[in-house]
Amino acid sequence: MKALCWQGKTKVDVERVNDPTILNPRDGIVRVTRTAICGSDLHLYDGYIPSLEPGDVLGHEFMGEVVDTGSEVNRIKKGDRVVIPFTIACGQCYFCKHGLWSACDNTNPNAWMMEKLYGYSGSGLFGYSHMMGGYAGGQAQFARVPFIDVGALKVPDGLDDEKVLFLSDIFPTGYMAAENCEIKPGDVVAIWGCGPVGQFAIRSAFLLGAERVIAIDRVHERLKMARAAGAEIVNYEEVDDLVEELKWITAGRGPDSCMDAVGLEAHGHGVGAAYDYAKQRMKLSFDRPTVLRQVIQACRKGGVVSIPGVYGGFLDKIPFGAAFGKGLTFKMGQTHMHNYMDRLLKHVQQGDIDPSFVITHRLSLDEAPEAYRTFRDKQDECIKVVLDPWQEPVAA
């Protein structure tokens, strides 16, 4: 089959690889009909995530039709149309049973690797480096899904692929991030980052009862999409001091909750940002926490900081004094997908939200390597790329 493989920093290729097979009795094989490129895939593309090796298949947002199941699979049958969550959970361990699905004990074959860095290992992820399990991802024509009974969301007929694909990652991620903001009626929520996750976070914040949502970015079409959802937009490049701007907008209070939907590859300008870039180049630090610093500084006293943005390693120069002095609450982590997929599918079925709004590019798998660059550099007004692994590329 064809699959998108990582071959080095900023180098991905579509290659012919062996088809997936049932390796364990609770596996299922899915024929992928649609898959997407995630913002966190860009961290892999740019080489920021360790333990990625040439030949690894990428991709963790995918859906399709079940073509084979292992001997212990009961709920999911061949022919079912399913959306697959990007986290793999066993459903039997302490964490799964307590709703902490992305902290599953039993799905990372390389748990010892994550334990060395983090102390304890979370669940395996699709297509996200060997430290997170080393599972082949879904930017391919077929994918092997462990514990398919636990994870797969069955999709009813009558709903287009594009309407449900984002239940595999970004919609639940944005929703959980908004939930983590602990929104109460009358709250003002500020969201840094109007990429796809930010867009879903904005809409989820309104669904959860926020009175005002302030969206912060610098890319014109992303701010436009945020405004279409009802957010007030701030272009941080046109503003002298973002923290002061938010103080002005919220009449001296500060936002009740602040969300970092940007993560480790934050862009910024000024001395602090240049310092971060330099340290990363010299391999002195992994992540660039420009946005996290602003989020902590801007949040109101006693407020909540919600972090769906991915961080990998160690951060430098975090204003933790401000966090302590203001008594902030921090909520973060990989999305506990299995808590949200059914709930959000209902929202889609009821017409509360059409997730396909975020798609700007529809391409074949063969055009994916170009698409990674377009997505990363935000060219061609790119916000979200969806790939069809079975579509032949249009002859140039």
Place this chain on the structure above:
Amino acid sequence: MTITTNLAEKNGGKAFSRRPATTNVETALTLATGAAVGIYGAVRRDWFGAALAAGGGYLVYCGVTDLRRPYQGRVRSAFTINKTPQEVYDFVRNSENWGQLLREPQFEHDGSGQITLRFGKEHAAEFKSHVEITDEKPGEFIAWASEEQMLEHRGVVRFKKAPGDRGTEISVALEYKAPTGPISHALASLAGLDPEQLIREGLRQIKQLMETGEIPTTAGQPVGARGLRGTAKRVLYHERPAAEMQPERMAGD
């Protein structure tokens, strides 16, 4: 409560704590080499000789401490399993279950105390160890000791109820003696033969088998061109390409 892990009286040999870690031959060799190099270095009466003498002196020191140092290593690992202590005890006590663990290297225990570790391509290389259960209490602990051989080990595996409704705390504490230096120890770790690694991953796999019925794996999944570095790393991550997968290994058959 004292748990016995001592086979010494039965075998008539010295107790575990009194036996040196290295064999007599190795210690003798170390001492002899150290003395020879040291004397040669001293006789040369130049700076190079001084360095040799220092090296020789170090080897003599190693030889002397080898005679006195009883233990080589200790391992301690614990996991919490979402089953009752009696269920976990029964699983561990049943030697047939061990065949499902540690596919790389492969771990086998026949009923009579003979443990075999198989590793390498097609599991050609073998390591055998005979153990005896020295003390046990069903549902609570099992203590074992191995006979005198190249790699000796003794230890205790305990089964305790975990706080709240979390199941069982299974813990292994063992001591081992192996006549290997730090370099060969590091190389063995790469092949997955470090005792701490084996015990920890073995316990993890018992937890995974008991809670979910399977051990997570990616061996045999789709993979693109690996290149030189990638192929070297493949050993580290214990991956095997799909072409090497034996049909009988695939569940669902």
